[in-house]
Amino acid sequence: MSIRRLPSHLVNRIAAGEVVERPASALKELVENAIDAGARRIAIRLGAGGTELIEVADDGCGMTPADMRLAIERHATSKLPDDAIDQVATLGFRGEALPSIASVARMRIESRVRGADGWALEIDNGAVGREGPAALPPGTRIRVEALFERVPARRKFLRSPRAEYAACLDAVRRLAMARADIGFTLDHDGRTTLSVPPGDSRPGRVAALTDRDLPANSIAIDLVRDTLVLGGVAGLPTFSRGVADHQYLFVNGRPVKDRLLAGAVRGAYADLLARDRHPLVALFLDLPLTEVDVNVHPAKTEVRFRDPAAVRGLIVGGIRRALDAAGHQSARAPSILSGWQTGMPAAPAGAAVHDALTGWPGPGQMALDGLAGGAPAMLAGSGGAGFPPPASPAPASSGPGWAPLGRAEAAFAPVPQAVRHPLGVARGQVAATYIVAEAEDGLVLVDQHAAHERLVLERMRRATADGRVAAQALLLPEVVELDEPACDRLEARAAELAALGLDLERFGPAAMLVRATPALLGTDDPQALVRDLADDLAAFDAALSLGERLDAIAATMACHGSVRAGRSLSVAEMNALLREMEATPHSGQCNHGRPTWVKLSMADVEKLFGRK
Incomplete structure (x- = not known):
């Protein structure tokens, strides 16, 4: 033809x-x-x-x-x-x-x-x-x-x-x-x-086009690095969406849907959001025209940067810095009023009579224990994860089928001011999992495992920034059997793991030898830790930087080293946990993006009892 x-x-x-x-x-x-x-x-x-x-x-x-x-x-x-097609x-x-x-x-x-x-x-x-x-x-x-x-x-x-x-x-x-x-x-x-209308401010325009509640649930981004300027707003981790359609990215005023920028946003929220949640962000990147090529797509929805690593680092660092500056306030508790029920469920026949005669706490009450002798272990202590071994389970009540799920020590501390201590003071523990605290402006429930997981991660980050995480040598090195590809991945990252206090070496074709674990984790199970790390390394994107890989590894380690659900805590330990949460960035979410605490305002409590 x-x-x-x-x-x-x-x-x-x-x-x-x-x-x-x-x-x-x-x-x-x-x-x-x-x-x-x-x-x-x-x-x-x-x-x-x-x-x-x-x-x-x-x-x-x-x-x-x-x-x-x-x-x-x-x-x-x-x-x-003119003919300057690149500008x-x-x-x-x-x-x-x-x-x-x-x-x-x-x-x-x-x-x-x-x-x-x-x-x-x-x-x-x-x-x-x-x-x-x-x-x-x-x-x-x-x-x-x-x-x-x-x-x-x-x-x-x-x-x-x-x-x-x-x-x-x-x-x-x-x-x-x-x-x-x-x-x-x-x-x-x-x-x-x-x-x-014309003449809106940038945050006002973003809120008008997305969500009116965004100003109260977002932080401003304003960062300049060399010739790169990043501005806009980033939603708090708790103000997330189920799809990624609410991410608005602009380069020199041009709306784009670029994989590099979207990946940078995902990396900035990596350990603050669950995998099925996406942040609401509007980011405006300005840079010299010679540093970006806008003619790589017919509709110009994609761009190409001369230095993509610098752009990615600016976005990740800018969002992280803003979230760090927000500190504890980077979390907003979701409303839980709709899930509460009022009224007392019917008790089994004879239960009230039995309780009145024996003096034992009835169903739904808290068992008050006396203060244990000696100084309780504090979170800030240097040994292990900062918690004592789990207490022996309390004997079940002799009532028919009733086992108390709540416990507390005598707690007479006054409620602190909400400005200084927004999480209040501990009043007890429910189901050996949730801390109940009284704040000046409401009732706070804290998931002790999720909260401590975040605290351990932030400690490891600080230790890594200072140079090296302290390692605790094992009395007897432990052998962890894995498949050969998993061992290859761990061996290739041995230096990065050593910087986090985990000392590994190859022990044959299908096993790794653990000589030391991070001191922050206490006496954790090296077997489960090493297996989880091998799985995480298999899922890592090859484009992740060293810092991002260390963050992901530290998050897995922190999960293994945090206090578990089901461990009984003293009131002093609960309060130490609350105080450290208030001073720790991103303490409103665990390493997997789940919330660590929720608050029920006093107005909502009064509504539950018909006082309003």
Whole structure:
């Protein structure tokens, strides 16, 4: 078959396949053109999710009739004033959007330059039609109808109007978030669904477009490193979502969906969120034009950085630094009022009589134990994990089937001020797992294992930053049998593990010899620890930096070294745990992203008992 030159209408349709995938793609290109035209207000109208109608009107600089005719030709643009293709300051420059859209739809362009008359131009699926004067205010209005009407192979792959509208709304939301100085309105099928005025602050615009509760559940990001500037807001770990669609990333004001940036956000929240939860963030990265290539994707939704490691480090460090600065307040307790029940369940027959006669605590009461003699072990102690061995289980009550699940010592300490100690003072322990504390402004429940897991991790991080985690040699080295690939992974990371206090060496083809464990972990089971570390190393991304790998390893070690659920604690130990939580960053979440404490306000308690 001989080579032939494709006709222009077919070339335009091929280009449309790259630029215009769905109505949201066409809408994005038109709104970007309005922004680059210097608009202060942009009004958008959609019909049937954009499949039947897309109209974008702006008050920008407008076009002359000659410019309008040139704008519908391929590779014609006003966004590239010279040949410096690597220094693009606008949202686009390929010059294919208008002719590509016009080749697969009916388009009407109306525009007016200030001080001149308006003009209109019509294009019907690539064929230039009528043109003539038009009445409109200064600016440009573009109307696109019946998208892909004459390209049935493309139209049948469009989703439902509701799904296409959702994609259009997301595109407009991202562009509106990028430019808080521009006002946006979006009407769908005659109903206004988005309206934001011009001149918003960046945090205010982000909150208006995402969640009104974001300001109270987020922290500001503001970091400058060399020529890189990072700003925006990052949601608290407890203010997370089930999908990653609420992550908005911008590079030099351009909305992008870049895997490097998304991976950096995921790394920043690595040990603060459960794996099925995603943070709500809006990050704005500004850097010199020569440090980023924006022409690696036809729709410019992806970018390429000259120094990706520096960009990733800036994002991870910026979010981490902000969360660290928030300290204990980086956690917001979820509301648990809806899960509470009121009223007393019926007790078995004879239970109340038995309790009255014997003096033993009845069901639902706390058994009060006297203070144990001697000074209790404190969390801040240097030995082990800071807790005594588990106490012997208390004998069950002689009542029929009742075994008390709560215990407490005599606790007479006054309730501290919420400003100094927001977690209050310990009043007891429930089910040998949860600490009950009284705060000035409510009732606090703490998961002792999850909380101590975070504290041990932060101690290990501090020790690693100071140089090396102290190791505790085993009296007899322990052999851990694994498969050969697992041993290879551990052997390759032996130096990193040694920096965390775990001394390993190869012991044959399918075993590892443990000579020392981190002193912070106390007398932990080396077998389970080494097996879990081998599994984690298998799951690690090869692109992780040394610091991130050490963090992941430290998190696994901390889980093994923390106080377990089912261990009885004294009141002094409970209070020591609460005080260290208040002074430890990220103490609101365990290493796996689960909450470590919840608070029931006094107002909610009063509602439970009908006092309000």
